[in-house]
Amino acid sequence: MTSASAPVTPASAAAVDVRGVWKRYGDTDVVIDLSFDVHPGEVLGFLGPNGSGKTTTMRMILDIIRPAKGDISVFDGPPGVEHQDRIGYLPEDRGLYRDVKIIDTLTYFGALRGLSQSAGRARARQLLDEMGLGDAAEKKAAELSRGMHQKAQLIATILNDPDLLIIDEPFQGLDPVNAELLKGVVRDQRDAGAAVIMSTHDMGDAQTLCDRILLIDEGKRLLYGTVDRVREAFSDGAVQVSGKGIPTDADTLDSVTDVHEVDGAVRYLIRDGATPQDLFRELASNGTHVEQFAVQAPSLDEIFIRTVAGDPRAEAVR
Amino acid sequence: MSDTQRAGSSKPRLTLLVAKRDYLRTVRRRGYIFGTLLLPLGIAGLMAISTLFSVDGIGDDGEASGTIVIVNSSDVPITDISSDVINLTTLSEEAAGARLASGIITEYYLIPEDVRETGAVTRIEPDAGLSISRLESQENKEQLLRYLMRDALLREAGVAPEDAERILQGLTVTAITTEGEEVSGLDIAAGIAVPMVFVAIFMISIFITSGYLLQSVTEEKENRVVEIVLSSIPPMPLMAGKIIGLGGAGLTQVGIWVLTALIAIPLLSSQVADLGSIELDPTVLALALIYFVLGYLAYGAIFAAIGAMAPGNREAQQYSGFLGFFAAIPFIVFSVFLTDIESIAVIALSLFPLTAPTSMLLVLGLSEEVPWTLVGASLVSLSLFAVLAAWASARIFRATVLLYGVRPSLGQLIDAVRPTR
Numbered sequence: 077m078t079s080a081s082a083p084v085t086p087a088s089a090a091a092v093d094v095r096g097v098w099k100r101y102g103d104t105d106v107v108i109d110l111s112f113d114v115h116p117g118e119v120l121g122f123l124g125p126n127g128s129g130k131t132t133t134m135r136m137i138l139d140i141i142r143p144a145k146g147d148i149s150v151f152d153g154p155p156g157v158e159h160q161d162r163i164g165y166l167p168e169d170r171g172l173y174r175d176v177k178i179i180d181t182l183t184y185f186g187a188l189r190g191l192s193q194s195a196g197r198a199r200a201r202q203l204l205d206e207m208g209l210g211d212a213a214e215k216k217a218a219e220l221s222r223g224m225h226q227k228a229q230l231i232a233t234i235l236n237d238p239d240l241l242i243i244d245e246p247f248q249g250l251d252p253v254n255a256e257l258l259k260g261v262v263r264d265q266r267d268a269g270a271a272v273i274m275s276t277h278d279m280g281d282a283q284t285l286c287d288r289i290l291l292i293d294e295g296k297r298l299l300y301g302t303v304d305r306v307r308e309a310f311s312d313g314a315v316q317v318s319g320k321g322i323p324t325d326a327d328t329l330d331s332v333t334d335v336h337e338v339d340g341a342v343r344y345l346i347r348d349g350a351t352p353q354d355l356f357r358e359l360a361s362n363g364t365h366v367e368q369f370a371v372q373a374p375s376l377d378e379i380f381i382r383t384v385a386g387d388p389r390a391e392a393v394r
Numbered sequence: 395m396s397d398t399q400r401a402g403s404s405k406p407r408l409t410l411l412v413a414k415r416d417y418l419r420t421v422r423r424r425g426y427i428f429g430t431l432l433l434p435l436g437i438a439g440l441m442a443i444s445t446l447f448s449v450d451g452i453g454d455d456g457e458a459s460g461t462i463v464i465v466n467s468s469d470v471p472i473t474d475i476s477s478d479v480i481n482l483t484t485l486s487e488e489a490a491g492a493r494l495a496s497g498i499i500t501e502y503y504l505i506p507e508d509v510r511e512t513g514a515v516t517r518i519e520p521d522a523g524l525s526i527s528r529l530e531s532q533e534n535k536e537q538l539l540r541y542l543m544r545d546a547l548l549r550e551a552g553v554a555p556e557d558a559e560r561i562l563q564g565l566t567v568t569a570i571t572t573e574g575e576e577v578s579g580l581d582i583a584a585g586i587a588v589p590m591v592f593v594a595i596f597m598i599s600i601f602i603t604s605g606y607l608l609q610s611v612t613e614e615k616e617n618r619v620v621e622i623v624l625s626s627i628p629p630m631p632l633m634a635g636k637i638i639g640l641g642g643a644g645l646t647q648v649g650i651w652v653l654t655a656l657i658a659i660p661l662l663s664s665q666v667a668d669l670g671s672i673e674l675d676p677t678v679l680a681l682a683l684i685y686f687v688l689g690y691l692a693y694g695a696i697f698a699a700i701g702a703m704a705p706g707n708r709e710a711q712q713y714s715g716f717l718g719f720f721a722a723i724p725f726i727v728f729s730v731f732l733t734d735i736e737s738i739a740v741i742a743l744s745l746f747p748l749t750a751p752t753s754m755l756l757v758l759g760l761s762e763e764v765p766w767t768l769v770g771a772s773l774v775s776l777s778l779f780a781v782l783a784a785w786a787s788a789r790i791f792r793a794t795v796l797l798y799g800v801r802p803s804l805g806q807l808i809d810a811v812r813p814t815r
Contacts, residue, residue, distance in 0.1 A: 101806075102803075102805055102806065102809065127787040135796075138624075138625045139628065140621070140792075140796070141792070142624060156407055156628075157408065157626075157627065157631075158630055160625070160626045160627070163625070165621075165622065167618075167621040167624075167625070168621060169618045169621060169796075170618050170619075170622065171617045171618030171619050172617065172619065172620070173613070173617055174617055176419075184411075185414055185622060185626075187411050188408065188411065188623065188626035188627060189626055200454075232622065268743055350610055365653070375752045
């Protein structure tokens, strides 16, 4: 499996640049010397267990809270109100004014994001129509279903066509339809040139949506890089093959060191200096009928577990 | 998005945006409209009742209600009277009964033979429902009948008319100050009651307005909207916007009440004795407005911080409830204000920020002249506290408003307001 898009070349000026940031609550350091950047046209997956400091970092980028140390740059300037009209934010704890009409809430949120009253209202109506919520515009949030709520919150996030989209656990609590809708929105925003920071627990989502990932735990950076590079760093050089007459003796193949049968397939460990292509050529020359030939790279789930457990291979992509 | 569609993201614009939104949202609430109109409607109701009770001339049937018909079976010489205001007619029982049956009169009075011994008189009236105005009309007639009965007995006893008049009228005591000014008991009562009522209304309004602020913060917190809002506008301008918008809603309410009072007092004075003597001194009114604004800022800032700290609206209401105690202290020790307005206790209460608005409004209402030194000192104290409270509140707001369902520890609060943070 590969990441969802071509690798990003972070040559453009970073939309967000975080350098050596610390944050302390009471006696606890919740973010420790954290550095990373996000560029226009890329999705940065912000990964980590609960309480690892993801939300705190996002709030610092948004200037909701201030770091104790370090520098944060947003669009080449300090975080602050002057960037708010270029930012869309979907917090983890999100809602709508229950007894206010959806169109009024969205217009207000649009105005807070720098849109004029008329432009905000028109844009909200357009997005409500596009997402099939046109009839709900004049309804109060309390009258809407959970799914409609989620769509309205999503609309609030992208009302201002943001250049920086920050979404905190966006798929949490979403039904499958709205989850797909949101994934589409994330891709569209990224393709339109927005920088996206997305925190998630779901490694599957990170693997399919993100160009780069940043894994933190207890406030410290553990992994940082493109999805392919991170997976490559953790790859143990295994290849899984299925078909007819697949050899199960390592001695018969020059390019492998170890062989295991796994669920009806055979898993080879590639010898140092050899490549999966060498193995494929050997199998072909032996007249083996290969039905499936897959280079094994660990999933982000596995990488996450191994990294948190202290796998030394993480050092290469820290 | 094109530039023409953008309105900008400056802090003043965002502050005004929040102020406008919170103002409009509040003044459109049913509770606000009801609360605002309660006083005007109450006064209108008072005027209506007052008018109802002051009916004195026209009865239900169009008959001059001042006309009293008696059937005098006694030997007390009650003479008939015929004037523009009062008519007393003596008829036979048959004639009176006929008039009552035909609806010309609404009742007549039977004065029995033994009235000298018993003092008992019977009112004869049809079996019909009574109105308040008719009851009042009857009460007036019966008072007059008593007067005429006494008058007749005094004259019969040979008391000189002027002496009889004095006996019937009693004595009138007029108090005059050493400076020669007349002292009215009602003036004194009004001088105490009016400031109390006004101060109570002002304090209630400060608390209602601060309550709007509390409600606005807890609502955004409970609806999980506050983080979206905070990601667009920093805590200080957000707080400022809320304070301006909701303070504006409170001022609108107070403005309507004061306007109502200014209009109603002259109107009511024609019906409520001595109300016309109440004067609203423009200086006191202006100072009251300043104390309202500063009192609201002081209490509102604390309420906003409580709203940010409390896990929900119910808890926030409980926490904020104790603040009412501070505002009520001057009322609890009101006797001190009456006995010695320059006492240490009054000065202390006027300088302590949380009791200053109530105390100073009472002082202004009860003092002969504006005590400018005390006013200045209390305004400085209250202003400093209001600024400090707003600053600390914004920091506490920033530090605690995103703690959903969690009460911040004392350490967190101290950490939030520490200047070095």
